[in-house]
Structures are given as structure tokens and as C-alpha cells.
Amino acid sequence: MTRITFVEADGTRHEIEAENGSSVMETAIKNGVPGIIGECGGACTCATCHVYVEPEWVEKTGVPSPMEEDMLDFAFEVRPNSRLSCQIIVSDELDGLVVDVPTQQA
Amino acid sequence: MSAHEIETDVVIVGAGPVGLFAVFELGLLDLKCHLLDILDRPGGQCAELYPEKPIYDIPGFPVITGQELTDNLLKQVAPFGPEFHYNRMVVSLEKQEDGRFRLVDDEGQAYVCSVVVVAAGGGSFQPKRPPVPDIADYEGTSVFYAVRRMEDFRDQDVMIVGGGDSALDWVLNLAPLVRSLTLVHRRDNFRAAPVSVGRMKELVAQGKMRFVLGQMKELHGADGQLTSVSVRTAGGEENIPVTRLLPFFGLTMKLGPVADWGLELNDNLIAVDTEKFESSVPGVFAIGDINHYPGKLKLILSGFHEAALMAQAAKKIISPDERLVFQYTTSSTRLQRKLGVKK
Numbered sequence: 001m002t003r004i005t006f007v008e009a010d011g012t013r014h015e016i017e018a019e020n021g022s023s024v025m026e027t028a029i030k031n032g033v034p035g036i037i038g039e040c041g042g043a044c045t046c047a048t049c050h051v052y053v054e055p056e057w058v059e060k061t062g063v064p065s066p067m068e069e070d071m072l073d074f075a076f077e078v079r080p081n082s083r084l085s086c087q088i089i090v091s092d093e094l095d096g097l098v099v100d101v102p103t104q105q106a
Numbered sequence: 107m108s109a110h111e112i113e114t115d116v117v118i119v120g121a122g123p124v125g126l127f128a129v130f131e132l133g134l135l136d137l138k139c140h141l142l143d144i145l146d147r148p149g150g151q152c153a154e155l156y157p158e159k160p161i162y163d164i165p166g167f168p169v170i171t172g173q174e175l176t177d178n179l180l181k182q183v184a185p186f187g188p189e190f191h192y193n194r195m196v197v198s199l200e201k202q203e204d205g206r207f208r209l210v211d212d213e214g215q216a217y218v219c220s221v222v223v224v225a226a227g228g229g230s231f232q233p234k235r236p237p238v239p240d241i242a243d244y245e246g247t248s249v250f251y252a253v254r255r256m257e258d259f260r261d262q263d264v265m266i267v268g269g270g271d272s273a274l275d276w277v278l279n280l281a282p283l284v285r286s287l288t289l290v291h292r293r294d295n296f297r298a299a300p301v302s303v304g305r306m307k308e309l310v311a312q313g314k315m316r317f318v319l320g321q322m323k324e325l326h327g328a329d330g331q332l333t334s335v336s337v338r339t340a341g342g343e344e345n346i347p348v349t350r351l352l353p354f355f356g357l358t359m360k361l362g363p364v365a366d367w368g369l370e371l372n373d374n375l376i377a378v379d380t381e382k383f384e385s386s387v388p389g390v391f392a393i394g395d396i397n398h399y400p401g402k403l404k405l406i407l408s409g410f411h412e413a414a415l416m417a418q419a420a421k422k423i424i425s426p427d428e429r430l431v432f433q434y435t436t437s438s439t440r441l442q443r444k445l446g447v448k449k
Contacts, residue, residue: 045155
């Protein structure tokens with residue numbers, strides 16, 4: 001099991017045991033983290049699972065694929081550490097990962 | 107208001123996979139269908155959200171893409187000659203004195219039918235509203251999500267936001283008639299066709315427009331009239347004079363006018379029974395992702411099953427005196443004739 005922390009815009013923290021192999025978006029939805037919608041169900045076609053990866057984790061989560069970059073155009077308040085959480089797959093490597101949930105999804 | 111009313115047996119609201127399969131089931135029972143969809147093509151979410159994505163849970167197809175499924179369904183319903191009306195949203199639904207229904211779309215076209223099937227999935231695809239404070243105050247006067255009349259943009263200070271084909275196409279189309287033009291996009295890469303991007307860059311080089319790398323932050327103006335937009339850029343913030351703003355942030359699904367048709371809703375979904383998939387208004391059915399009943403699963407295959415049962419009930423409304431004999435396409439000569447596979 002891998003620990004992932006979601007931080008809501010108001011600072012509320014949700015520490016969750018995530019299942020390896022599932023996506024960070026699925027982890028959030030399964031555990032009812034507010035602010036992550038996942039309208040398209042994880043097909044990288046909606047930009048409603050936008051998160052900010054805390055800077056110290058950016059290297060481990062990697063960079064968005066060109067398709068994810070395209071879809072981030074539909075997100076709001078995009079920053080250099082913006083990711084679509086359906087495209088981050090949980091693994092042992094990510095144990096302790098912290099992501100911030102934006103104030104509003106697209 | 108269009109003078110010519112379309113009369114048909116069934117109007118299907120939504121041309122996604124479930125709406126399309128409803129044409130098949132209704133067609134086997136000799137019912138003629140018109141379909142309306144807010145998109146410019148059939149397929150619904152399959153076409154809009156995941157045309158290239160594989161679907162693994164369509165019975166009989168270990169794997170099929172949204173586009174392939176749509177194409178197959180179109181082929182399957184072709185013998186029944188459904189009529190499609192794209193780029194249309196049904197705005198009203200009323201019951202007439204003769205017991206039939208009258209629907210009117212956003213272009214004023216009226217449809218009169220005996221049965222209405224709402225197969226609108228997650229609702230209608232509508233443009234996303236960017237979360238910029240007060241943007242709603244300017245919508246329809248200074249902020250537009252589509253260009254209906256190019257003349258509304260003549261001699262205006264226009265800002266277009268986005269990096270896809272809609273954004274770039276309107277940059278190129280509006281450039282000759284506006285007073286000033288600014289394209290705002292968050293990065294230097296564009297999803298739009300490279301040739302459009304190239305032409306935009308030429309316009310920038312010729313001094314006919316500006317490209318600003320950044321994101322919208324604040325709108326300024328009063329009484330619905332926009333005067334400027336602040337854009338956050340790498341270098342800080344820039345306030346740009348703007349009287350017309352066109353943000354292109356893609357589409358999202360909203361229930362839309364369906365909510366006002368007097369149908370009983372359950373958490374924004376249409377409540378139906380599980381025998382006929384009929385709503386609280388007799389003669390109005392709801393199938394696919396838009397309906398709700400105990401145990402509902404939002405699966406395409408569930409929608410197909412709902413379509414089959416709905417069709418039986420629709421037939422009884424339209425031909426109450428006809429005895430319905432259930433038949434299989436595999437063995438019924440009559441059904442095979444309808445499908446055009448037997449003379």
C-alpha cells in the first residue's frame with residue numbers, strides 16, 4: 001500500500017492508503033476526496049481531475065504526456081506542477097506523495 | 107419559428123449509442139424516428155470524449171473504440187432511415203390536446219410525435235465557463251462561447267483564449283474585421299492544426315494581432331460591457347483593452363432544459379420504472395445514462411436493454427390495438443425484410 005495525501009484548497013488534508021496500479025484520480029474518487037471529479041472516467045479527455053503535485057514530488061511523478069498537456073489547456077489556473085491525476089499511476093515509488101486540489105475544476 | 111412542423115412516431119433526444127440503438131428496436135416495430143443532438147455528429151460521449159479509446163464491456167466485442175461502436179450502430183440502424191438533426195438542443199416539450207407531444211429546438215423547429223425518448227446521457231455538451239470572477243455578468247453582451255454573427259465583433263477589441271481549432275479558426279476569421287485582436291494561451295504549443303498556427307504567427311509578425319502567453323485573471327467593466335482583461339503572464343500581469351471575449355475551454359455536460367420538462371427527477375436524473383423505462387409523464391421515456399432506477403448502472407449495455415423494453419411499450423402507445431408478437435431477427439422473415447437482408 002502507498003500513502004497519498006490530498007490537500008484541499010482550504011487546507012483540509014486527506015491521507016489515503018492507495019492501491020498500487022490504480023490512478024491517483026481513482027484513489028480520490030474511491031475515497032470521496034472533494035474537488036476531484038473525473039467526469040470522463042479516466043480517459044484523459046476532460047481535465048476535471050486536475051491537481052498540483054507538491055514540488056518535491058514532481059521528479060517522481062514525471063511530466064505530462066503531449067496528450068495530457070493538450071488536455072491541461074482545458075483546466076484552469078494551470079501551473080508548472082499541474083497534472084491530471086488520472087494519468088499518475090500509484091506505485092511504491094510514490095509512497096508519501098502530496099497533491100494539492102485546485103479551488104475549482106474545469 | 108419555423109412554419110413547417112415535422113411529424114413522426116418518435117423523437118429521440120440524443121444520438122449517442124443508446125439513442126442510436128433505440129432506432130433499431132423501434133424500427134423493428136415499424137416506428138419511424140427523428141433524432142436530435144447538440145453535437146455536430148452522432149456518437150454522443152463515445153464520439154466527443156473517447157472516440158479513440160477502447161471500450162471493453164460491449165457484449166460480443168472484446169475491444170472496440172467509441173468511434174467504431176458509433177459507426178457500427180449507424181450501419182445497424184441505416185435500414186430504418188432515421189433522420190438526424192445535429193447542432194440542435196430541444197428547448198421545450200409540451201403535451202398537445204390530441205395527446206401527442208410537441209418539441210421545439212433552439213432553432214425554432216417544431217416536432218410533433220406520439221412518443222419521446224430522452225437518451226441524452228450526461229445531458230447536453232455545453233461550453234465550459236472559465237472560473238474568472240464575474241464572468242457570468244458579461245455573458246451574452248461581451249463574453250461569448252461561440253460566434254453566431256461575425257458582425258457582432260466588427261470594430262471591437264477582441265480577446266480569444268485557447269489553443270485548439272476553435273480558438274485559432276476564430277482568430278483567423280475575425281482578424282480582418284476587428285479593431286484589435288489578442289490571442290491568449292497558456293503555452294507556446296497549440297492543439298490546433300499547424301497550418302492555422304502558422305497563419306496566426308504571420309498575423310502577429312505583420313503586427314495585425316498579438317499573441318500573449320498567459321492565463322486570464324480578472325475582467326474589468328460595468329453593466330455587462332467589458333473594457334479590459336487582466337492576464338497573468340510569466341513577467342507579471344498585463345491589463346489588455348477588450349470589449350469582446352471568446353474563451354474556448356472545451357465542453358462539459360449539463361442537464362440543460364430537460365430539467366424544465368416536468369419530469370420527476372432523482373438527483374438530476376430522470377426517474378423511470380424498470381418495465382418500460384417510462385418517466386413520470388406517460389409517453390416520455392428515458393434510457394441510458396440519463397435515467398435512474400434502483401440498481402442502475404451507467405453502462406452502454408444497460409442502455410441497450412432499456413431501449414429494447416422501451417420500444418415494446420412505445421409500440422403499445424402508438425398502435426394500441428395491434429397484437430404484438432415477439433420475434434427474433436435470426437428467424438423472423440418479417441424482421442429480416444425490414445432489415446433489408448431478405449426480399
